[in-house]
Amino acid sequence: MASWSLSVPAIALLLVIALVYVRGWRRGRRLIRDQRDDSRLIAFLAGLGVVFLATESPLDSFDNLYLAAHMTQHFLLMMVAPPLVLLGHPVLPLLRGLPKPLVKEGLGPFLTWRPLRRFFELLSSPLVAWGVFSFSTIFWHLPYFYELALHSRFWHGAQHASFFWSGVVFWWLIVEPGPGKSKWPRWVAIPYLLTSDLLNTAISAAFVFSGRILYPSYAAIHGSQLETLKDQTLAGLVMWIPGEMIYLIPAFTITVQVVTGSRTRHNYGVTRVRRALAEAGANRLLLLARWRRPLQIAMLAVAVAVVADGFFGPQITPLNLAGVLPWIHWRALSIFALLLVGNLFCMACPFTFVRDLGRKVFPARLRWPRQLRNKWIPAVLLLVYLWAYEAFGLWDSPWVTAWIIAGYFVAALVVDGLFRGASFCKYVCPIGQFHFVSSLVSPKEVGVKDAQKCKSCQTYDCLRGNERSRGCELYLFQPKKAGNLDCTFCLDCVTACPQDNVGLLSIMPAKTLVTDPYRSSIGRLSKRTDLAVLVLLFVFGAFVNAAGMVTPVMMWEHGWHARLGAHAMPLVVALFVLAGAVILPGLAMVLAGGLNLFTLGGRGVMETVRRFVFALVPVGFGMWAAHLLYHFSIGWDAAWPAVQRVVAGTATAFAMPSVPDWLTAAQILVLNAGLLLTLWVVWRVAIGSTGRVRAAVALMSPWAVVSVGLYLAGAWILLQPMQMRGMMH
Amino acid sequence: MRKSLRVVLAAAALIAATGTALADGGSLIVRKQTGSLVVSVFSGESPVRIGTSDLSVMVQKASDQSAVMDATVMLRLTTRTPAGDVTEVVAPATHAKATNKTLYAANVTLPFPGLWRLSAEVTSGAETAGVTADLNVLPQAPPVETYWPYFSVIPFAILLFLFNRWLRGRRELAGPRAQP
Numbered sequence: 001m002a003s004w005s006l007s008v009p010a011i012a013l014l015l016v017i018a019l020v021y022v023r024g025w026r027r028g029r030r031l032i033r034d035q036r037d038d039s040r041l042i043a044f045l046a047g048l049g050v051v052f053l054a055t056e057s058p059l060d061s062f063d064n065l066y067l068a069a070h071m072t073q074h075f076l077l078m079m080v081a082p083p084l085v086l087l088g089h090p091v092l093p094l095l096r097g098l099p100k101p102l103v104k105e106g107l108g109p110f111l112t113w114r115p116l117r118r119f120f121e122l123l124s125s126p127l128v129a130w131g132v133f134s135f136s137t138i139f140w141h142l143p144y145f146y147e148l149a150l151h152s153r154f155w156h157g158a159q160h161a162s163f164f165w166s167g168v169v170f171w172w173l174i175v176e177p178g179p180g181k182s183k184w185p186r187w188v189a190i191p192y193l194l195t196s197d198l199l200n201t202a203i204s205a206a207f208v209f210s211g212r213i214l215y216p217s218y219a220a221i222h223g224s225q226l227e228t229l230k231d232q233t234l235a236g237l238v239m240w241i242p243g244e245m246i247y248l249i250p251a252f253t254i255t256v257q258v259v260t261g262s263r264t265r266h267n268y269g270v271t272r273v274r275r276a277l278a279e280a281g282a283n284r285l286l287l288l289a290r291w292r293r294p295l296q297i298a299m300l301a302v303a304v305a306v307v308a309d310g311f312f313g314p315q316i317t318p319l320n321l322a323g324v325l326p327w328i329h330w331r332a333l334s335i336f337a338l339l340l341v342g343n344l345f346c347m348a349c350p351f352t353f354v355r356d357l358g359r360k361v362f363p364a365r366l367r368w369p370r371q372l373r374n375k376w377i378p379a380v381l382l383l384v385y386l387w388a389y390e391a392f393g394l395w396d397s398p399w400v401t402a403w404i405i406a407g408y409f410v411a412a413l414v415v416d417g418l419f420r421g422a423s424f425c426k427y428v429c430p431i432g433q434f435h436f437v438s439s440l441v442s443p444k445e446v447g448v449k450d451a452q453k454c455k456s457c458q459t460y461d462c463l464r465g466n467e468r469s470r471g472c473e474l475y476l477f478q479p480k481k482a483g484n485l486d487c488t489f490c491l492d493c494v495t496a497c498p499q500d501n502v503g504l505l506s507i508m509p510a511k512t513l514v515t516d517p518y519r520s521s522i523g524r525l526s527k528r529t530d531l532a533v534l535v536l537l538f539v540f541g542a543f544v545n546a547a548g549m550v551t552p553v554m555m556w557e558h559g560w561h562a563r564l565g566a567h568a569m570p571l572v573v574a575l576f577v578l579a580g581a582v583i584l585p586g587l588a589m590v591l592a593g594g595l596n597l598f599t600l601g602g603r604g605v606m607e608t609v610r611r612f613v614f615a616l617v618p619v620g621f622g623m624w625a626a627h628l629l630y631h632f633s634i635g636w637d638a639a640w641p642a643v644q645r646v647v648a649g650t651a652t653a654f655a656m657p658s659v660p661d662w663l664t665a666a667q668i669l670v671l672n673a674g675l676l677l678t679l680w681v682v683w684r685v686a687i688g689s690t691g692r693v694r695a696a697v698a699l700m701s702p703w704a705v706v707s708v709g710l711y712l713a714g715a716w717i718l719l720q721p722m723q724m725r726g727m728m729h
Numbered sequence: 730m731r732k733s734l735r736v737v738l739a740a741a742a743l744i745a746a747t748g749t750a751l752a753d754g755g756s757l758i759v760r761k762q763t764g765s766l767v768v769s770v771f772s773g774e775s776p777v778r779i780g781t782s783d784l785s786v787m788v789q790k791a792s793d794q795s796a797v798m799d800a801t802v803m804l805r806l807t808t809r810t811p812a813g814d815v816t817e818v819v820a821p822a823t824h825a826k827a828t829n830k831t832l833y834a835a836n837v838t839l840p841f842p843g844l845w846r847l848s849a850e851v852t853s854g855a856e857t858a859g860v861t862a863d864l865n866v867l868p869q870a871p872p873v874e875t876y877w878p879y880f881s882v883i884p885f886a887i888l889l890f891l892f893n894r895w896l897r898g899r900r901e902l903a904g905p906r907a908q909p
Contacts, residue, residue: 058829064771065787109893109897151756221757221760224794664876676886676887711883
């Protein structure tokens with residue numbers, strides 16, 4: 001039983017499907033509560049559980065050694081998992097669980113396409129469904145194709161997929177998962193099941209009684225013919241006896257229903273619960289706001305421990321908290337939080353907590369200078385970080401890491417001790433800007449729930465604050481706020497709003513980049529050169545930062561280092577970073593903008609360039625996420641030796657780096673998602689600007705080329721050997 | 730929306746689950762009885778390529794085919810390098826490294842393509858057994874060959890998008906009656 005072949009991607013996918021279903025199931029219950037809801041939820045999750053059991057349990061580990069194990073696996077995939085999944089009536093919950101724009105705009109046209117509808121009608125007709133299921137069963141049990149699947153991962157996957165899906169097609173008619181009523185009379189199910197049972201009996205009998213070995217691979221493994229035949233007989237019995245029951249029990253039940261006419265449709269009582277649950281949601285958000293201080297205190301405690309260990313602990317990266325926690329864990333977890341929710345790091349920021357404490361001493365009476373009310377300072381700091389990270393190996397120096405964090409505390413204290421509001425967050429902090437830009441692709445946004453309520457508001461509590469809470473320190477006025485830029489997720493506005501009209505809203509990632517409305521405290525994105533430059537550094541910096549860790553680039557850098565002299569490394573890295581994060585994007589902008597000149601005839605080219613620059617955020621975020629996923633997936637346990645050393649004085653368990661099989665594929669998929677989102681935004685910006693398809697294609701083409709170029713660079717980087725950092729190796 | 734169409738979503742979501750949860754797909758390299766022990770060696774991938782390879786060994790009693798769980802298994806692979814020297818890779822195979830805990834497995838890094846001599850030496854109590862076989866190791870597959878299904882997501886998604894736009898255009902042309 002120890003032989004579980006756990007595959008991270010498969011488990012992750014099953015979990016995502018379960019989450020989408022549960023989300024849709026819960027949304028459905030907000031509208032109508034049905035007595036059968038719980039049993040449907042249990043059935044669907046049980047169905048996924050059976051898929052997990054079939055593909056991840058010891059059955060999977062033994063299937064190339066024992067035919068009986070393989071047949072049990074197939075039995076689960078064809079006969080158990082599909083009916084359970086269908087008993088969960090999965091269609092509506094899965095649709096409801098997905099983002100609404102995706103269902104409406106993305107899937108809607110396909111779901112209403114007549115040829116596809118006809119195809120599925122055909123597929124769900126008894127004769128075709130029976131034929132598909134029977135063909136799949138016979139085809140894959142023919143020795144040639146069975147052996148093919150046994151020796152090829154690809155064909156093995158295809159075999160399992162076809163078993164599961166032909167099972168879904170077959171059991172659809174029996175379970176009738178809806179929505180809507182089946183157009184076939186119920187009695188059809190009886191011959192449908194009985195004939196399938198006959199086929200199953202014939203194949204099982206061939207296994208049990210044939211007396212010859214059907215699949216030679218098992219004979220090669222078992223060595224003896226007798227053992228192989230025993231295994232084959234057991235496999236036949238696995239198919240035969242439980243298979244009989246699976247076919248005959250529903251056939252009997254349906255026969256009784258048809259004969260006695262006892263099949264009735266109940267009118268289940270419905271309860272409308274939308275209002276109660278909406279209120280509960282709002283309360284949960286206020287609870288989250290109350291958690292901010294404890295989160296900040298926890299982060300502060302971690303930061304103090306990291307700084308202390310960085311200054312006074314051993315300067316051995318894998319054994320020092322400052323060598324692992326900020327570089328491997330914090331960076332990756334911040335990105336995952338941005339991907340799943342939003343800017344949670346800024347919410348729990350320990351620097352602003354210290355700043356808040358400092359406010360009790362420092363008056364903060366000055367206004368931030370007008371000339372500096374832009375993003376040029378953080379843009380320069382971000383560029384310096386990209387350079388210093390590689391040039392001085394920040395990740396490999398706990399002492400320097402500690403200095404950076406301590407410097408951050410001092411800077412936050414001084415800036416916000418002198419200047420009003422959250423000037424440090426808004427105009428200085430490069431980490432904050434990194435998170436602001438990243439959160440443009442987050443699925444959550446702090447926003448107004450009902451715009452009408454705000455029209456009658458005279459007090460502007462979300463901005464000015466009141467006795468319940470201070471207002472927005474970054475000067476974001478909720479009714480005019482669009483997107484997550486400059487939002488620290490502090491939730492002060494949520495607490496301050498007396499109407500309880502500010503909430504955490506679900507949004508389509510990157511959708512706020514499609515249009516260019518006036519944004520509170522930011523203005524229009526198309527007018528902000530400083531923000532566009534910051535975004536370019538964020539996007540191209542993602543590729544430069546990752547490229548700095550791959551072998552070909554490192555060898556190139558070391559080659560120049562050797563040629564130029566002992567202290568030339570900072571210069572070499574500076575040239576690399578300048579080329580990748582400044583010159584290259586500059587050239588790309590000039591070329592793309594120059595081509596746009598022809599399309600636009602010289603009108604508003606700079607505004608257009610600035611708008612398209614923001615469209616590159618998703619592909620840049622995808623690269624950051626793919627890169628940090630690498631460090632986290634191979635180094636997530638690297639914190640343990642450092643913590644062990646701090647707590648117990650000595651470390652016994654060292655994190656030995658190993659690259660999981662699934663990692664490169666997962667990184668490519670993350671980068672794919674980034675590129676597709678970028679291309680979608682590019683298209684929407686172009687069609688929104690021109691209104692005509694041909695002109696939009698002409699306008700977007702240079703930007704699509706830039707996006708694809710970035711993607712190809714990212715793909716190349718991901719396929720190179722990457723340096724493992726913060727671990728023993 | 731019609732019920733038969735809504736299965737599309739469930740299909741799209743679940744197909745990947747069954748598609749990615751692959752079985753071992755291991756291939757038998759050699760099986761031989763030596764004394765009272767039967768030793769079988771499998772490779773995780775077929776064909777074997779340079780880089781890290783997953784090799785596993787099954788040790789059984791010849792009398793009843795039951796798995797021997799307390800053996801010590803050593804894998805030894807030798808080949809001639811392109812320069813003509815002999816290179817040897819030695820790796821102990823253990824239950825800990827095996828997914829199927831009745832097997833002994835080792836991740837072996839094979840640095841050169843070509844014909845390798847594989848030997849598995851098994852010690853169980855006082856009994857020793859060994860098998861040898863030739864193993865043809867191929868050069869590394871190009872990354873595109875390995876990861877093409879993941880890269881193909883992009884053109885596939887773009888085609889779907891174009892199709893989506895075409896369908897929406899048709900629907901808009903057809904007027905409000907065509908709306909769902």
